[in-house]
Amino acid sequence: MKRVTLSVLSIIILTVIGYSCSDDGPSGPDVLDFDRQSMLKNWADNIIIPSFTALSEKTEELDSTAERFASEPTLIHLEELRGAWEAAYLSFQNVSMFEMGQAMQLRYRDQMNIYPTDVVEIQNNIESGSYNLELPSLNDSQGFPALDYLLYGLSETDSGILEYYTTGTNSEDYRTYVTDLTTRIDELTREVNLHWIETYRDEFVQNDGGGANASVDMTVNDYIFYYEKALRAGKVGIPAGVFSGTPLSTHLEAYYRKDLSTDLLLQALNATQDFFNGKHFESDETGESLNSYLDYLNTIKNSDDLSTLINMQFDAARDKIESLDDNLVNQVENDNAQMLSAYDELQMNVVYMKVDMLQALNINVDYVDADGD
Amino acid sequence: MKPFYLLLLLAFAATLFISCDNSVSNDDNIEIDEPASYDFSRDGESSVAYTGQTTRIKMADELFVSMSDFDQSTEELLLEMYRNQTENGGNTDPYTDADLNGSTKSVKSKVAASTDYFSTNASQSAIIKNDFEAWITAQVDEVFPNRNELAEPGKAGQIADGSNARYVSAKGLEYDQLVNKSLIGALMTDQILNHYLSGSVLDEGTNPEDNSAGETEDEANYTTMEHKWDEAYGYIYGTSADPKNPNATIGQDDRFLNKYTGQVSEDEDFENTADDIFKAFKKGRAAIVAGEYEVRDEQVEIIQENISKVLGVRAVYYLQAGKNQLSDENDGSAFHSLSEGYGFLYSLQFTRIPGTEQPYLTHNDVVGLLNDLLGDGPNGLWDVTSETLDSVSEEIASRFEFTIEEAASN
Numbered sequence: 001m002k003r004v005t006l007s008v009l010s011i012i013i014l015t016v017i018g019y020s021c022s023d024d025g026p027s028g029p030d031v032l033d034f035d036r037q038s039m040l041k042n043w044a045d046n047i048i049i050p051s052f053t054a055l056s057e058k059t060e061e062l063d064s065t066a067e068r069f070a071s072e073p074t075l076i077h078l079e080e081l082r083g084a085w086e087a088a089y090l091s092f093q094n095v096s097m098f099e100m101g102q103a104m105q106l107r108y109r110d111q112m113n114i115y116p117t118d119v120v121e122i123q124n125n126i127e128s129g130s131y132n133l134e135l136p137s138l139n140d141s142q143g144f145p146a147l148d149y150l151l152y153g154l155s156e157t158d159s160g161i162l163e164y165y166t167t168g169t170n171s172e173d174y175r176t177y178v179t180d181l182t183t184r185i186d187e188l189t190r191e192v193n194l195h196w197i198e199t200y201r202d203e204f205v206q207n208d209g210g211g212a213n214a215s216v217d218m219t220v221n222d223y224i225f226y227y228e229k230a231l232r233a234g235k236v237g238i239p240a241g242v243f244s245g246t247p248l249s250t251h252l253e254a255y256y257r258k259d260l261s262t263d264l265l266l267q268a269l270n271a272t273q274d275f276f277n278g279k280h281f282e283s284d285e286t287g288e289s290l291n292s293y294l295d296y297l298n299t300i301k302n303s304d305d306l307s308t309l310i311n312m313q314f315d316a317a318r319d320k321i322e323s324l325d326d327n328l329v330n331q332v333e334n335d336n337a338q339m340l341s342a343y344d345e346l347q348m349n350v351v352y353m354k355v356d357m358l359q360a361l362n363i364n365v366d367y368v369d370a371d372g373d
Numbered sequence: 374m375k376p377f378y379l380l381l382l383l384a385f386a387a388t389l390f391i392s393c394d395n396s397v398s399n400d401d402n403i404e405i406d407e408p409a410s411y412d413f414s415r416d417g418e419s420s421v422a423y424t425g426q427t428t429r430i431k432m433a434d435e436l437f438v439s440m441s442d443f444d445q446s447t448e449e450l451l452l453e454m455y456r457n458q459t460e461n462g463g464n465t466d467p468y469t470d471a472d473l474n475g476s477t478k479s480v481k482s483k484v485a486a487s488t489d490y491f492s493t494n495a496s497q498s499a500i501i502k503n504d505f506e507a508w509i510t511a512q513v514d515e516v517f518p519n520r521n522e523l524a525e526p527g528k529a530g531q532i533a534d535g536s537n538a539r540y541v542s543a544k545g546l547e548y549d550q551l552v553n554k555s556l557i558g559a560l561m562t563d564q565i566l567n568h569y570l571s572g573s574v575l576d577e578g579t580n581p582e583d584n585s586a587g588e589t590e591d592e593a594n595y596t597t598m599e600h601k602w603d604e605a606y607g608y609i610y611g612t613s614a615d616p617k618n619p620n621a622t623i624g625q626d627d628r629f630l631n632k633y634t635g636q637v638s639e640d641e642d643f644e645n646t647a648d649d650i651f652k653a654f655k656k657g658r659a660a661i662v663a664g665e666y667e668v669r670d671e672q673v674e675i676i677q678e679n680i681s682k683v684l685g686v687r688a689v690y691y692l693q694a695g696k697n698q699l700s701d702e703n704d705g706s707a708f709h710s711l712s713e714g715y716g717f718l719y720s721l722q723f724t725r726i727p728g729t730e731q732p733y734l735t736h737n738d739v740v741g742l743l744n745d746l747l748g749d750g751p752n753g754l755w756d757v758t759s760e761t762l763d764s765v766s767e768e769i770a771s772r773f774e775f776t777i778e779e780a781a782s783n
Contacts, residue, residue, distance in 0.1 A: 105702075110536045134523060136533035136705070 031362045034296050035288060036216050037208035042278050042287030043219065044201050050281035051094040051271075052193040058088040059186040066182035070175040073165035075158060081178075082151050086260060088185070089144045093267040097226035097275065100218055101204070102195035106188055109230070110136075115145035116251050119153075122146055126173045133184050142181050145253070150178055153256030212366060220290070221366045224354050227272055232346040235265045239332050240339040247339075249332040261328035266321055269346075273314040290357065299360040301352070306360065310352045317345040405668060407659040410617040411606065411651075413599070415587075420595040423607025426564075428476050429483060430612050430627050432457065433556050435468050436480065437628065440512050440549035441540060443520050448513040455509060456481045481505070484559045487567035488574055489730055490723070497736060501559055504719075505552055512548040516540050526755040534705035541708050544753025550712035551719070553628060554687075558720020561608040561630040562680055566725040569605035570673045576666075585664040598661050602669075606654050609634065609680075623647045630680070637683045642779040650679045674727035681724035681733055685773045688717035689766045689780035692746075696762040708754050711746070711762075718742055721769065733772045742768060 065084040069077040092112060099109050111133075121141040125131040133142050140146075154161045164174050207215040233243070234253070241247040254260040278289025286292075291307045299306040320342045325331040331339050358365060413420050436454040439446045453459060453467040457479035466474035485491050485501035515529045524530035524541050531538040532545075541547050568574055575598050582588075584598040595603070613619035613626045624635015624647075638647040657672030691714030698707035721734040734742070742765050750756025763777075770777050 107533055107536075110533070114536055132521060132523070135521060136531055136536075136538035137521075139533075139536055139538075 029297065031297065031360075032210050034293055036210075036214075037205060039278070039288035039290075039293060040205045040208055040215050040219075042280075042289065043275075044196070044204055046280040046283075046285075046287055047275060047278070048095070048098050049193070049196050049201065051091075052098075052189070052196055054281065055088065055091040055095055056186075056189050056193045058084070058091045059182075059189045062088045063179070063182040063186040066179045069165070070179045073162060073171075073175060075162060078151070078158065078162060078165075085144070085147050085151060086257075089254070089260070089264060090267050092144065093264055094271045094281070096230060096268065097223050097272060098219075099222050099226065101192070101200040103192045106192065107136075107139075108188060108192055110139045111188055112143040112185065113145060113230075113253075114140040114143060115148075115234075115253055116255060117141060117143075117145035117149050119149060122149060122177070126170055126177045129173055129176075133180065142184060144185070145255075146181055147178070148254050148256045150174070150181075151257075210362065212364060216361075217363045217366070220358070220361065220363050223272070223275065224350075224358070224365075225367050228350050228354065231265075231268050231272065232343065232350060235261075235268065236339060236343045236346060239328065240336055240343055242340065242343055247332045247336045249329045252328050252332065255329065258329050259327040262321065262324055262326050262331075265328070266318065269314065269318055269321065273311070273318075276310060276314070290361075294357065294360055297360055299356070301356050306352065306356055310349060310357070313345070313349045313352060317342065317349065320345045405656070405659050405663045405665055407656055411610075411619070411655050411658065412617045413658055413662060415589070415594050418594050420589075420599055421603050421606075422593075422595065422600065423603045423611055425478055426604055426607025427611035428473060428478050429480055429560065430608070430629060431470060432468065432473055432476075432478070432480050433553075433560065434628060435470065435473065436509075437549055437553045440509065440552065443517055446513070446517075448510055451509045451513065452506060455479070455505060480556070480560060483564055484556070485563060485723075487563045487571070487723075489567040489571045490563060490732075491567075505555070505559070508548040508551045508555075511542060515542050516548065526752040532705040532708060534703075534709050537705075539705050539709050541712075542753075544747055545704075545708040545711070545755050546715065546753065547709060547712035550709065551716050554713050554716020555719040557629050557633065557717070558684060558723035562684060562720060563723040565605045565608050565630075566677050566680060567723065569601045569608075570676060572670070574601050575669075581666065584661060596661075599658070602654075602658050602661055605676075606658070609650070610654075620647050620651050623651075630683070633687050634680075634683050636783070637686050640686070640779070640783045642775065642782065643682070643686060646679050646683060650676055653679075677725045677727045681721075681726070682773060682775070684717055684720045684724055685733060685769055686775060686780040688714055688721060689769050689775075689777055690714075690783060691717060692762050692766045692769075693777060693781035696759045699757070699762075700759065704755075711754050711757070715743065715746060718746070718765070718769065734769070738768075 062081075062084040065077070065081045069081045095103075096109055096113065099107075103109070118140040121138065125138070125141055131138060131141075151161070154164045163171075165171050165178075168174070204215050207213075211217060237243060239248050239252045249255070252261050253264050276289060277291045278287045279285070280287065291311070294307040294310075295305060301309055320338075324338055324342060325334075328339070354365065411421065432454065436451065439451055439454060449460070450467055453465045457465065457467070457473075457476070459465045468474050481502055484505060485498040491498040519529040520531060520540060522528065522530035524532040524545070527543050529541060529543045531540050533539075539547055540549075577597075580596070580598045580601075584596040587596065589596055590600065593600070609630045610616050610619035610626070613631065614622045619626070619631070623638065624632055626632070634647050634650060637643045638645070653672040653675035657669045657676075660666070660668035660672065691710045695707045695711035695714060698704075698710060719739060722732050722736045722739045724733045725731070726733055745761055745765055746757060747753040749758050749761050766777050766780075770780060
């Protein structure tokens with residue numbers, strides 16, 4: 001009898017302790033108390049749609065300069081086309097992280113920016129004249145990297161490149177291939193942009209709850225996936241040989257143009273930091289963001305605001321990248337150690353965002369590394 | 374119980390154990406000398422050999438790789454890689470590796486060819502052997518001509534899996550994955566569990582007497598029983614970086630049983646699997662050297678259980694992965710996973726419940742579940758529902774001692 005009394009008593013005591021613990025446990029507000037919808041509105045209306053709209057204007061310009069070049073392949077028109085390609089490629093860095101909605105359906109990023117581009121496949125396509133650019137196996141013979149090769153990589157000299165489009169065998173097929181690529185870039189971009197404006201924006205903003213299929217969870221996952229895989233690994237880690245042990249300069253973005261690689265990387269880094277801070281497209285204004293969300297939750301790491309740590313780390317990575325050669329091919333081939341330390345700076349924010357931030361926001365990672373078979 | 378009685382009981386129990394020990398020591402009191410690695414020798418020379426197994430793993434590997442080589446491969450070439458013979462039984466050199474071309478061994482001759490399961494079941498063996506030829510032929514007839522078409526329900530072609538292209542049949546199946554994963558059962562597992570580790574092979578004829586007497590085969594440094602055991606070993610570790618310590622690189626040494634033993638062991642629910650399999654192989658081999666056949670047979674049961682489990686876990690893992698990818702509208706990844714799952718499910722007919730001559734799922738069980746998998750509509754995987762994937766997974770898991778949840782995590 002005594003024992004029974006004791007154990008009942010201890011259960012009561014434990015329950016009381018447990019209850020008071022769970023009452024005191026969470027510090028600060030609940031993750032779903034934050035105004036997620038106003039953050040989603042800020043993302044859609046002030047960042048994502050304006051970025052896609054700006055890119056869409058540039059891809060339209062790209063396509064029309066390509067048409068001009070194809071009908072009259074002169075050096076002036078080549079330079080004009082290269083300028084439009086550069087502007088569109090830089091602008092693309094602002095949207096590449098938003099692989100959702102129609103972009104996900106189309107696998108937009110895979111069609112736009114798989115590099116290294118497959119030079120042999122490009123030649124085969126041009127020579128055979130029969131190719132279906134919708135095929136997944138042709139992802140790596142189209143998009144910005146294929147144009148990089150076609151506008152800069154065919155020959156050492158501009159006159160040598162022009163020959164492919166003027167007097168060379170298959171010159172007409174080369175011209176057609178270039179415009180086929182620019183048309184596809186433009187059409188896919190317009191499709192994604194219009195889908196955002198006409199359909200997806202409202203759906204995206206209304207889906208403001210929590211859970212794996214909520215807009216916030218999906219966007220944040222896409223964002224971190226992009227940062228980790230496309231930016232950190234694709235633009236820096238793989239060419240620096242972080243994963244293979246051997247530096248691979250041919251795996252750099254804009255390998256044939258060469259001196260654009262650092263600018264593309266910086267643009268991508270700025271875009272990811274601006275998104276983190278909810279900074280409106282081409283403006284200094286900011287709205288609700290991951291930054292303000294973390295502050296709302298009062299997220300602290302090592303006695304600093306996590307949002308501050310993340311921004312400091314973005315800044316540190318940018319400082320490092322700005323110190324690199326404009327031409328990352330030179331950087332990798334001559335002083336890869338600097339490239340590796342840029343990678344290390346980028347990697348720090350994978351930890352802050354993928355581990356600390358997701359924990360604070362109670363978001364689960366929805367992607368895993370494939371088992372590779 | 375009073376301490377005195379407890380003591381008495383203990384003393385009595387101790388005598389029981391002593392008397393047991395006595396009965397063992399009557400058998401010449403043999404002790405098993407187990408080395409730290411899979412390293413056995415006689416007269417200072419290694420007594421371990423399994424080159425035939427290494428050869429077949431490599432042949433199977435070349436076959437798999439060539440199945441997606443649209444530019445070089447033909448139906449004739451692929452079938453010759455499977456048979457290592459021409460259609461009429463003539464000599465052929467289908468492999469890129471000259472050592473393989475020099476061999477007279479083949480993959481096909483050891484598919485569904487174990488003593489225990491197929492020595493009196495030639496018709497079923499033929500059906501299974503022909504399944505592989507049918508997949509190879511279909512790859513060339515259906516998928517090759519459509520390699521530059523987008524796949525859709527009822528139409529073979531390519532489909533995106535992330536930034537990769539997968540090449541699938543009209544029903545969404547990747548035939549190269551069917552061949553790859555089904556060989557894990559039909560070749561490796563069947564040969565290990567139902568042939569080389571079978572009592573009818575290990576103890577055939579005068580093998581036990583010869584082995585106990587240390588009688589080696591002609592011009593060899595091993596007894597027949599030792600060699601049979603090592604041939605079983607070769608089907609899982611035959612391409613290991615260090616075959617004496619294969620678990621150092623388990624999972625990285627082939628694309629067959631070694632690979633998936635490693636992958637299953639990365640799941641914390643099954644983390645001891647690779648270790649248990651290797652230790653049993655090593656202890657069993659040492660037991661053969663010591664002539665301790667009961668100890669050997671205990672190890673056989675451990676290997677039966679664990680290799681069977683690898684196949685079962687992996688079947689459920691891929692069916693569940695495919696289910697989740699389908700719900701994410703990621704059809705290309707899903708078809709890849711489900712093709713792997715299809716092959717592992719196929720392989721389950723070659724598993725073996727420890728201490729029996731029965732597989733965990735019979736041939737007919739497997740055929741029925743494969744039909745379920747492709748039977749939700751006219752277009753196979755394009756139509757499969759998550760309910761079907763769950764019910765097939767549930768049926769597999771119910772035959773083993775793991776849950777769907779344990780198998781699906783990794």
